[in-house]
Amino acid sequence: MIEITAEIIKGHGLSVDEYEGIKKLIKREPNITELGMFSVLWSEHCSYKNSKIQLKKFPTTGKHVLLGPGENAGIVDIGDGLAVSFKIESHNHPSAIEPYQGAATGAGGIIRDIFSMGARPVACLDSLRFGDIKKDKKSRHLFEYVVKGIGDYGNCVGIPTVAGEVYFEDSYQDNCLVNAMCVGVVQSTDKIISPLYGPIVKGIAKGEGNLVLYVGASTGRDGIHGATFASVELSDKSTEKKSSVQVGDPFQEKLLVEACLEILKTDCVIGMGDMGAAGLTSSLSEMATRGGHGVEIEISLVPRREEKMTPYEILLSESQERMVVIIEKGKENTAFEIFKKWGLHAVVIGKVTNDNMFRVLENGKVVAEVPATALTDDVPQYERPANKPKYLSDVNTLNLNNIKDITPINANKVLADLIAEPNIASKKWVYEQYDHMVQTGTVIPPGKGDAAVIDIKDTNKRLAVKTDGNGRYVYLNPLVGGKIAVAEAARNVACTGANPIAMTNCLNFGNPEKPESFWQFKQAVEGMAEACKVLDTPVISGNVSLYNESENGSIYPTPVVGILGLFDRKVEPMTFSFKNSGDLIYLVGSETLNEIGGSQYLKTIHGLIKGDAPEINLQTEYSLQQKTIKSIKNKWVNSVHDVSDGGLAVALIECLSFTGKGADVNVNSKEGLRNDCLLFGETQSRIVFSVDRNNQEKFEELFSGLSISCIGTVSNSNKLQMSINNEIFIDADVEILTRAYDTAIINIMKEV
Amino acid sequence: MKYGVIVFPGSNCDTDCFYAIKNELNEKVEYIWHAETSLPKDLDVIIVPGGFSYGDYLRAGAIAKFAKIMPEIIKFAGKGGYVIGVCNGFQILTEVGLLPGALLHNDSQKFICKEVNLKVISTASKFTSNYKKDTLLTIPIAHGEGRYYIDANGLESLKDNDQIAFQYVDKKGIVSKESNPNGSLNNIAGVFNKKKNVLGMMPHPERCNYSHKDSLKLFSIN
Numbered sequence: 002m003i004e005i006t007a008e009i010i011k012g013h014g015l016s017v018d019e020y021e022g023i024k025k026l027i028k029r030e031p032n033i034t035e036l037g038m039f040s041v042l043w044s045e046h047c048s049y050k051n052s053k054i055q056l057k058k059f060p061t062t063g064k065h066v067l068l069g070p071g072e073n074a075g076i077v078d079i080g081d082g083l084a085v086s087f088k089i090e091s092h093n094h095p096s097a098i099e100p101y102q103g104a105a106t107g108a109g110g111i112i113r114d115i116f117s118m119g120a121r122p123v124a125c126l127d128s129l130r131f132g133d134i135k136k137d138k139k140s141r142h143l144f145e146y147v148v149k150g151i152g153d154y155g156n157c158v159g160i161p162t163v164a165g166e167v168y169f170e171d172s173y174q175d176n177c178l179v180n181a182m183c184v185g186v187v188q189s190t191d192k193i194i195s196p197l198y199g200p201i202v203k204g205i206a207k208g209e210g211n212l213v214l215y216v217g218a219s220t221g222r223d224g225i226h227g228a229t230f231a232s233v234e235l236s237d238k239s240t241e242k243k244s245s246v247q248v249g250d251p252f253q254e255k256l257l258v259e260a261c262l263e264i265l266k267t268d269c270v271i272g273m274g275d276m277g278a279a280g281l282t283s284s285l286s287e288m289a290t291r292g293g294h295g296v297e298i299e300i301s302l303v304p305r306r307e308e309k310m311t312p313y314e315i316l317l318s319e320s321q322e323r324m325v326v327i328i329e330k331g332k333e334n335t336a337f338e339i340f341k342k343w344g345l346h347a348v349v350i351g352k353v354t355n356d357n358m359f360r361v362l363e364n365g366k367v368v369a370e371v372p373a374t375a376l377t378d379d380v381p382q383y384e385r386p387a388n389k390p391k392y393l394s395d396v397n398t399l400n401l402n403n404i405k406d407i408t409p410i411n412a413n414k415v416l417a418d419l420i421a422e423p424n425i426a427s428k429k430w431v432y433e434q435y436d437h438m439v440q441t442g443t444v445i446p447p448g449k450g451d452a453a454v455i456d457i458k459d460t461n462k463r464l465a466v467k468t469d470g471n472g473r474y475v476y477l478n479p480l481v482g483g484k485i486a487v488a489e490a491a492r493n494v495a496c497t498g499a500n501p502i503a504m505t506n507c508l509n510f511g512n513p514e515k516p517e518s519f520w521q522f523k524q525a526v527e528g529m530a531e532a533c534k535v536l537d538t539p540v541i542s543g544n545v546s547l548y549n550e551s552e553n554g555s556i557y558p559t560p561v562v563g564i565l566g567l568f569d570r571k572v573e574p575m576t577f578s579f580k581n582s583g584d585l586i587y588l589v590g591s592e593t594l595n596e597i598g599g600s601q602y603l604k605t606i607h608g609l610i611k612g613d614a615p616e617i618n619l620q621t622e623y624s625l626q627q628k629t630i631k632s633i634k635n636k637w638v639n640s641v642h643d644v645s646d647g648g649l650a651v652a653l654i655e656c657l658s659f660t661g662k663g664a665d666v667n668v669n670s671k672e673g674l675r676n677d678c679l680l681f682g683e684t685q686s687r688i689v690f691s692v693d694r695n696n697q698e699k700f701e702e703l704f705s706g707l708s709i710s711c712i713g714t715v716s717n718s719n720k721l722q723m724s725i726n727n728e729i730f731i732d733a734d735v736e737i738l739t740r741a742y743d744t745a746i747i748n749i750m751k752e753v
Numbered sequence: 754m755k756y757g758v759i760v761f762p763g764s765n766c767d768t769d770c771f772y773a774i775k776n777e778l779n780e781k782v783e784y785i786w787h788a789e790t791s792l793p794k795d796l797d798v799i800i801v802p803g804g805f806s807y808g809d810y811l812r813a814g815a816i817a818k819f820a821k822i823m824p825e826i827i828k829f830a831g832k833g834g835y836v837i838g839v840c841n842g843f844q845i846l847t848e849v850g851l852l853p854g855a856l857l858h859n860d861s862q863k864f865i866c867k868e869v870n871l872k873v874i875s876t877a878s879k880f881t882s883n884y885k886k887d888t889l890l891t892i893p894i895a896h897g898e899g900r901y902y903i904d905a906n907g908l909e910s911l912k913d914n915d916q917i918a919f920q921y922v923d924k925k926g927i928v929s930k931e932s933n934p935n936g937s938l939n940n941i942a943g944v945f946n947k948k949k950n951v952l953g954m955m956p957h958p959e960r961c962n963y964s965h966k967d968s969l970k971l972f973s974i975n
Contacts, residue, residue, distance in 0.1 A: 156805075159766070252763050255763055432866075435866060439803075441959065
């Protein structure tokens with residue numbers, strides 16, 4: 002018997018008060034196995050004990066929402082008997098320690114969350130953050146192997162990776178961010194739409210006597226305490242935690258996808274769940290709690306790949322590609338047959354009970370026995386103290402008078418510098434390593450539109466998906482930055498013609514026990530929640546990743562938002578490229594303001610990360626998005642592109658890249674408006690359209706309530722000429738800039 | 754016409770091929786499970802699809818070689834039946850010896866997914882007889898092990914027998930180093946067997962369902 006000492010409790014990441022709480026719940030001292038179980042389930046990663054109170058601020062219901070947060074993934078109804086399940090999740094710490102396996106298993110975990118709802122995964126997205134790859138070799142290494150890990154996993158499973166974003170900032174140097182999102186399609190009713198899609202299944206265990214089936218890979222010592230590991234700060238000693246990083250097998254995952262979707266077509270399944278963070282312990286206790294039942298397992302029946310594993314290790318292992326399926330008693334042979342067909346190991350390890358206990362036997366002897374709800378529901382909730390960080394008063398002061406404005410002399414050079422900045426440059430180096438076309442539904446692939454657009458086989462459904470989250474804005478102003486994260490992701494989706502209907506989010510922040518970090522978290526959540534309400538995109542799933550800190554400080558607070566958009570099938574999806582010379586170019590939305598705070602321009606050209614985040618008026622944003630969708634539906638526009646990092650000039654180059662076209666643009670500037678703000682400022686809620694002259698009147702009428710200006714025409718010249726009040730500022734060869742845009746990251750990554 | 758699409762554990766372009774034949778070519782098609790020991794009757798064309806059969810452990814296609822259905826496919830091809838292997842299917846067909854050469858890791862050592870340009874080199878096969886020689890096709894690739902390799906004698910023999918189906922070329926149709934996405938010998942993207950009833954190619958014609966539909970005609974042996 003191992004005696005539970007204060008040191009052991011601390012080593013399990015539990016406070017003294019939490020330990021006392023556990024004793025009260027089970028009315029005795031826990032043994033070491035039970036302590037381990039509580040340790041992982043009560044970690045922030047599994048319990049959201051520091052964040053739950055804040056997360057309640059998110060709207061989680063709406064006309065499309067079938068299933069909000071709380072299951073493995075949420076589900077939205079898209080009509081005609083079909084629904085979409087999607088979720089984003091982080092795998093930051095494992096990827097910082099072992100980028101290839103860390104990222105691969107991040108992809109694997111989120112894919113399992115989706116098919117364990119009965120949904121066939123149809124798209125993956127990845128939101129990544131690293132240090133400065135231009136100057137930091139380690140950041141290049143992490144970038145290289147994270148992308149390879151995601152690619153090798155998703156490519157093998159046969160799910161297209163269609164969108165995402167990558168940013169490089171010093172604050173992520175020691176603690177990179179790897180957020181993976183998966184989107185799946187499921188039938189919303191019993192009516193069979195296609196053999197490809199299953200019915201919805203939940204992660205529940207109920208019905209006394211029903212069987213607990215263990216399916217997939219055997220259990221090893223990999224990933225023990227991964228969930229606890231995710232809930233502490235990184236340090237030099239973290240590399241010693243390499244054993245906490247799991248190893249992925251995408252082939253096994255592919256077999257699980259097909260077998261699990263096949264078994265759902267039979268009537269033997271009661272519930273299904275994947276073994277993710279905290280392995281068997283979390284999946285079984287959560288399924289028991291949701292089903293209002295208990296679970297009893299015999300640990301010696303669990304398939305193992307290593308010798309002499311203790312119940313503690315087996316219960317906490319995070320070995321990958323493992324599923325739990327609750328099978329109706331008497332129908333197990335149906336299940337065995339299907340799993341055998343797919344070459345998967347499936348074994349009954351226990352049964353559902355009616356006593357609400359999670360009981361673990363080893364050769365018939367009880368080794369752990371705790372109420373399932375004590376693990377899942379009785380964790381204490383913390384409202385942590387929050388203080389406005391001191392750094393803000395320093396970084397928020399930006400006197401524009403001290404920043405030299407752009408002149409016609411240097412405008413071209415500034416544009417060239419911005420275009421080659423990795424945060425702005427083409428992400429081709431990334432997405433060409435991902436199979437973004439498998440499943441043959443990718444209508445708008447990466448690099449062509451503001452969001453990816455995919456068709457769903459055997460249906461007339463078309464979806465748009467995108468992730469966004471500018472950490473720099475959130476660092477400067479968490480409330481406004483949180484709003485912008487939601488607004489930008491939704492805007493990108495709207496720019497393809499789809500209506501944003503729901504969102505998922507991954508909240509990457511620093512240590513919540515530090516009041517300044519927690520203040521950022523609270524503020525950002527408030528901002529996001531408000532944006533969700535105004536933009537009508539309820540939150541259906543998500544993940545919180547706190548403790549993203551190292552000895553060198555916290556990451557930028559980085560909420561990443563994933564938005565799902567639904568198309569009316571009569572709508573042709575829209576790309577951002579200019580199509581025809583002679584088309585009019587419009588800048589529509591909010592009026593451009595004297596805002597360069599937090600912009601890429603200010604960072605790249607002036608070396609400053611200062612000022613306030615750009616303002617955002619959510620009502621204007623909503624109106625702009627809805628009108629944009631209408632303009633695409635009515636075929637009044639030929640291209641649509643939102644103005645974001647790098648401002649208007651960069652947006653125009655993106656519209657022109659690989660088109661062979663040029664643009665003659667003149668912007669009328671108001672008195673007092675700076676040139677750099679006009680050319681490179683990142684004022685929110687602005688979109689660039691190209692419009693056929695025949696549609697000019699209808700287009701202008703549609704957007705009449707917003708700021709709208711015709712700023713030029715598409716030309717045949719392959720030159721971008723940009724004037725302010727008829728004075729030429731930019732006169733650039735598009736082909737040269739496009740090449741620089743296209744190859745910037747490729748060239749940097751040659752130096753790995 | 755009746756098509757059969759082989760399904761190995763780990764195939765992931767099987768449904769894509771199935772839907773391309775059903776929806777784009779409007780022909781009959783069915784799946785054939787790898788553990789079957791006989792083929793459906795009246796089959797005209799077998800498609801060995803892309804993916805990662807058996808996880809592509811050891812070497813791409815190396816384990817699929819031992820699948821129960823494989824002797825039937827070899828028999829079918831031996832009798833003059835049409836077989837097309839795409840991507841992993843191409844790798845498998847070289848492993849079992851239905852096609853000459855081998856597919857190695859891309860010279861970049863990276864997986865590559867993008868559109869490339871192909872030139873039709875030989876029209877001596879039913880698969881390519883719908884095209885004129887030197888026709889240019891735009892078509893996606895998505896592979897990590899697509900670098901075609903064959904020894905010098907083998908290459909001579911391919912040329913002598915008109916077995917080179919496609920080469921990677923630039924937009925103007927010129928064979929160049931820049932247009933070679935994976936380092937394939939002589940920019941070879943696809944080859945036939947001597948009898949021209951078996952085709953293997955790395956690019957994915959079944960993915961041309963939105964644009965470049967010209968490439969879908971590759972599946973047609975009319």
